[in-house]
Amino acid sequence: MISAQSPWRARLKIWLPxxxxxxxxxxxxxxYRFLLAGQAQIQAGRAERRQARVAELEAERLVLDGxxxxxxxxxxxxxxxxxxxxxxxxxxxxxxxxxVKSLAQSAGVEYSSFSYPDxxxxxxxxxxxxxxxxxxxxxxxxRSFVNLIEVSDLFLILESIRLTGGSREGPQVRVSMTxxxxxxxxxxxxxxxxxxxxxx
Amino acid sequence: MKPAEMNLASRPFANEQPVIRSSVxxxxxxxxxxxxxxxxxxxxxxxxxxxxELLRETDERLIEETDVIERLRGELGQLDLERQNxxxxxxxxxIALRIFSWSALFDRLAEVVPAAIQMKGISPNIVxxxxxxxxxxxxxxxxxxxxxxxxxxxRSPEAVLELVDALFAHASFFDPDLTRESxxxxxxxxxxxxxxxxxxxxxxxxxxxxxxxxxxVEGEEARLDAGEExxxxxxxQGQVSMEDSE
Numbered sequence: 535m536i537s538a539q540s541p542w543r544a545r546l547k548i549w550l551p552x553x554x555x556x557x558x559x560x561x562x563x564x565x566y567r568f569l570l571a572g573q574a575q576i577q578a579g580r581a582e583r584r585q586a587r588v589a590e591l592e593a594e595r596l597v598l599d600g601x602x603x604x605x606x607x608x609x610x611x612x613x614x615x616x617x618x619x620x621x622x623x624x625x626x627x628x629x630x631x632x633x634v635k636s637l638a639q640s641a642g643v644e645y646s647s648f649s650y651p652d653x654x655x656x657x658x659x660x661x662x663x664x665x666x667x668x669x670x671x672x673x674x675x676x677r678s679f680v681n682l683i684e685v686s687d688l689f690l691i692l693e694s695i696r697l698t699g700g701s702r703e704g705p706q707v708r709v710s711m712t713x714x715x716x717x718x719x720x721x722x723x724x725x726x727x728x729x730x731x732x733x734x
Numbered sequence: 735m736k737p738a739e740m741n742l743a744s745r746p747f748a749n750e751q752p753v754i755r756s757s758v759x760x761x762x763x764x765x766x767x768x769x770x771x772x773x774x775x776x777x778x779x780x781x782x783x784x785x786x787e788l789l790r791e792t793d794e795r796l797i798e799e800t801d802v803i804e805r806l807r808g809e810l811g812q813l814d815l816e817r818q819n820x821x822x823x824x825x826x827x828x829i830a831l832r833i834f835s836w837s838a839l840f841d842r843l844a845e846v847v848p849a850a851i852q853m854k855g856i857s858p859n860i861v862x863x864x865x866x867x868x869x870x871x872x873x874x875x876x877x878x879x880x881x882x883x884x885x886x887x888x889r890s891p892e893a894v895l896e897l898v899d900a901l902f903a904h905a906s907f908f909d910p911d912l913t914r915e916s917x918x919x920x921x922x923x924x925x926x927x928x929x930x931x932x933x934x935x936x937x938x939x940x941x942x943x944x945x946x947x948x949x950x951v952e953g954e955e956a957r958l959d960a961g962e963e964x965x966x967x968x969x970x971q972g973q974v975s976m977e978d979s980e
Contacts, residue, residue, distance in 0.1 A: 541750040549757035555764030584792040591799035598806040
């Protein structure tokens with residue numbers, strides 16, 4: 535007990551408010567430490583997890599975006615190939631036949647017996663037209679002819695060369711050659727037609 | 735027995751110093767704690783606001799990204815990738831055939847075929863890189879590899895071995911495989927062998943079709959798929975038979 539004459543009793547108004555202030559602040563501090571700081575940490579953790587999820591989604595979006603861009607670009611390039619190189623037969627067939635004959639003449643080989651089998655490539659919307667023919671000339675002339683076909687501006691594919699007459703009969707060599715090319719089927723593009731939103 | 739303490743002063747002396755000092759200390763401590771609490775709560779309130787703002791922004795981005803991904807998936811679903819890949823595979827095979835240089839192949843063969851050998855047949859077939867070079871010995875994978883089947887005749891059995899050695903030594907060929915040799919009295923010896931040919935290395939010198947190099951249809955997936963169809967599709971089979979390639 536504090537006696538009535540005790541200086542603590544006499545100075546009660548000085549030290550008691552200070553003590554109350556300390557006790558109250560300690561109470562507030564412990565509340566902060568054990569409640570609010572924990573809540574803040576939980577919320578920060580939540581924000582961190584959501585940010586990580588956003589980062590995952592961003593990565594996924596970038597991959598998807600890249601894929602869609604590539605696919606569209608591929609489609610544009612395919613369309614460009616179809617429009618620029620694989621035009622319909624009505625536009626290019628006679629030019630192809632004329633080109634092969636012209637190249638043979640330029641190389642100095644003699645050609646004979648042309649036939650033109652075709653193959654429908656419905657899935658791709660194309661027709662493969664082959665030119666099967668026999669040419670005769672020296673080895674060097676044939677090499678020159680092959681080279682001219684390779685450097686032709688038309689989409690000519692040299693498919694096969696078969697020897698039909700050889701050097702034992704003289705310097706002349708006779709070979710059967712198959713050159714093919716592709717034509718777009720006349721009519722709407724079968725690939726682009728069902729995806730109007732991605733056609734170039 | 736202890737005698738009672740007597741203090742006859744009108745204002746008895748009492749030492750108040752400890753009380754005053756303690757009071758001062760308590761006030762200092764109390765005020766310091768108050769300042770600390772104010773700072774902490776201020777930061778907490780401020781941080782809470784920022785955190786909530788961050789959470790709100792993150793939620794918005796989550797919704798945004800999810801929407802974009804759904805839209806892209808929908809778009810991708812409409813693009814009919816499977817069909818496009820098939821088309822690209824086919825076109826790649828055709829382009830590979832278009833740019834394949836027979837002239838370069840003839841030139842390379844002329845460098846390795848001994849004069850004593852007469853070539854009877856040459857059959858190139860485009861194959862997948864992984865089939866031709868499963869161990870990756872070629873380092874940087876070439877665009878394509880062509881398996882060339884060779885048939886020929888010779889009067890000198892040593893010439894065939896010379897050809898095999900020359901193929902081993904040539905940069906454009908690898909893995910020659912002598913599959914058959916036959917010897918008949920009074921006739922030329924015939925042989926068959928296959929070898930992998932790297933047209934890319936030869937093609938650099940004969941790349942006349944610049945525009946075709948930039949032609950469409952890329953995509954690793956489509957490119958890799960090409961080989962599977964190449965083996966099945968007669969379009970991609972090239973064959974040449976000739977006598978005396980020299």
